[in-house]
Amino acid sequence: MASPPQGDMPSAGLIDYAATLDCVHCGLCLPDCPTYQETGRETSSPRGRIYLMRGVAEGRIPLDSQVVEETYFCLACRACESACPAGVRYGHLIESMRAEIDARGARPRTTRFFQRLVLRHLIGSPWMLRAAFGALRFYQRRGLQRLLRASGLLRLLPPLARAERMLPPLPDPFRAPLVIPAEGHRRGRVAFFSGCLMPELFEPVHTATVEVLTRNGFEVAVPRNQRCCGALHLHSGDPVGAERLMRKNCRVFPLDNFDAVITNSAGCGAALKEYPNEIAPKVRDICEWLHEVGLRPPQGAVPMRVAYDDPCHLLHGQRVAEAPRAILSAIPGLELFDLPGARDCCGAAGIYNLTHADMADTLLARKIAALRDTRPDAIATGNPGCLLQIGSGVRAANLDIEVVHPVQLLARAYACEEKHGFPHDPPEAAQR
């Protein structure tokens, strides 16, 4: 949330003017910024954008279309935050700037209207999402997709054609019971934050997450009436929409009952950890949690070469780098390596790959080139946007490479040990 103006500071509206002053213009973040790497333009760098924010807040720079474009050209990947020695909270700053842009009506009315419509009334409503994805499943499975693609009609609406192309074959949705009991020795109880799009798009990831939690001795509760975490709303200049969702989520997670709130989506985790209430300290990424409490070592082998790719909102937003690598390294037979450029953004960035297709494609091309060079059996990454983006690139390049969440490989190792009759109970060392 943007801070109110303090003391003799200018009235900056929703821009957190005080936070812009933390930037000391050193430029150490520039080499890590994808938009600066590609353009070489100062205004497309973190330092340049903070200068623009400060100028707008002070009334020196008009909030015109060029400033709006630079603000939205940013991927909000937060690589600059990790690089910054001055602790500038860039993610928070870009959100406050986007909120100010919409508060002043500086984006085209139709863009704002459609974005709000989708974010508040589709993404923000589980029932609308279920209905929309039900229709999409019908479209994919009953031959309509083939017909529409063959008709060439999609070419008339390029953003729609792009979204349609990116959509993977949809699995059945994830619908879990309210409580799933722990297997063997019970180590605790966790709540699972299932998110908005994940249950519709990534049922296998959710099922694997619940499996590894129960196999590690945790009872898993999946509270009903959860909503989107609000990350997409915040990134799109809608803090009011994000706050509404936060309030609804806080009502359905009675925290006394849980050791942790688990998410398998890096973007959701980063947003939930910044909720200004008591949920935030309990939020853990699934890999972070298993690493923290002590993973029950899997006995089943998964003989694959796996490249790991860091989701920006796990690496920069949550500073979680070691845990997923440790979890994957614990799987017998699995050969793990970092994809060259693992720390770089893939270009997904929420809806960025739809609004800034050229830049998103450029960043994706780097990942695909690294995959062509290293030829792993699978690429593992823990965020739905990255899974979609890299998945669409792999399909388009016709590469025989699986795109998976780390937890799916772990679940595979447990499933394999079950086949060979290993016991369920965690060894003493892994028990709390």
Ligand code: SF4
């Ligand atoms: S968030 Fe990413 S794209 Fe935006 S300024 Fe920082 S490094 Fe650059």
Ligand code: SF4
């Ligand atoms: S590294 Fe930090 S202080 Fe230096 S220019 Fe970038 S944002 Fe400003």
